[in-house]
Amino acid sequence: MAKGKNFFRKAIILIIALIILIPCSVLFYDAAIASGEEKVDFYYMMTDGKMKPFEKKIRSESKEDTLVTVLNTLKEEPKTDGATHSIPESIEILFAKLDGSTAIVDFSDEYYRLSNLDEVICRSSVVWTLTSLDFVDNVEFWVEGQPLRDHNGEATAAFNRGNVVIDSEISAETTEYAILTLYFANAEGTDLAIEERVVEVNANQTREKTILEQLIGGPTEKDCVRTIPTETKIRDVTTTSDGTCYVNLSEDFVVKHSGGKKEELLTVYSIVNSLCELDYVDKVQFLIEGKKLDEFKGNLQFKTPFTAISSLKTAEVQ
Structure with a gap:
């Protein structure tokens, strides 16, 4: 009879321990999974002429890996209805790296062949999307390993949300x-x-x-x-x-x-x-x-x- 009671006590303790430990292990597992995720606001040009953000979670091993993943996502055709990809398929992403809080993005020379409108859309989308990451404040554009040049042959300054202005509330008709x-x-x-x-x-x-x-x-x-x-x-x-x-x-x-x-x-x-x-x-x-x-x-x-x-x-x- 004593053995039966002892077994019963042990069973109760085991059940209580499982009740306590299982949720903790689940939470620990969820935290471990979430630690490799980044919430990113992807900015896409819509068919109505407005640029809008869409939040997505991406998994990455490092900050620079995050940059590459984000840029490749912008190249893909978005699944959101009415949105178009921001980086044309003809442009290759050569590399992306961090210099402090500045993201340096190197494109193939097809970037220089973009029309004025396509370049504006690409630049605005890349800058606003990358700066939605908490570790990016500025974005430098490079082409074939060299800083992007303006019409006068001068290297462009870093872009950010202060000098790349978008307003998604203004009607595309005007x-x-x-x-x-x-x-x-x-x-x-x-x-x-x-x-x-x-x-x-x-x-x-x-x-x-x-x-x-x-x-x-x-x-x-x-x-x-x-x-x-x-x-x-x-x-x-x-x-x-x-x-x-x-x-x-x-x-x-x-x-x-x-x-x-x-x-x-x-x-x-x-x-x-x-x-x-x-x-x-x-x-x-x-x-x-x-x-x-x-x-x-x-x-x-x-x-x-x-x-x-x-x-x-x-x-x-x-």
Whole structure:
């Protein structure tokens, strides 16, 4: 009888132990499985013209393995209805690595053959998707082992959510994506500095006005400095068939400007160079409140149009 009771006690203890240990082991197993998972917001262009995020979980062995997995997923045809893959099949992902919090992605040279729209979609999707990872703040694009080059042959700066702007709430009927090459002053105030920016633009607004709005808004890169007084208002901007862009600004452009030869040159050519990045703009004529001024602030003549320069050192006082 004593043996029976002893056996019964042991059985009860065993059952209690199993009740306690089995859930713990399950939780431990789930935690071990989850430790190799990353939640990623994949940004896809939808058929309605909007870019939207879709959360997915991916498994990986390391952070760099995560980058490769994410990029390969963006190349695949998404299973979400209405979404299209962001990286064209023709582009090969050569490698992806981390440098601090910057993801460096190297593509094959087919990247340079992308149309303007396809490049914007690819770049925006890659940047916003990779920066959804908690260990990525910036993304550098490389092609065939070399940093991506802009139209002037200069290496592009790292991209992030500050300079690659998307707005999924704007209707596709009135907006489109564009890559703008904007010129600001460098940190030292000695020459121009380039900032490439991906933005959604209103299809019913001229690209020239969008560029001016972005310039007045100021740079997003820390090594760039604004050149235009923030109070400046755009009265009108029109480009004629001979390639002359007439920029009509409020008097604040002159009155609020600090003056100085170098400062005047930086202001004028930040606008001129930015607008002349457009294929159909060859020169810029400034107007203030609809009228031509003889001079800007005492150093630059404003009667005749300005053309783009390669460096402030080559600028001639007009």
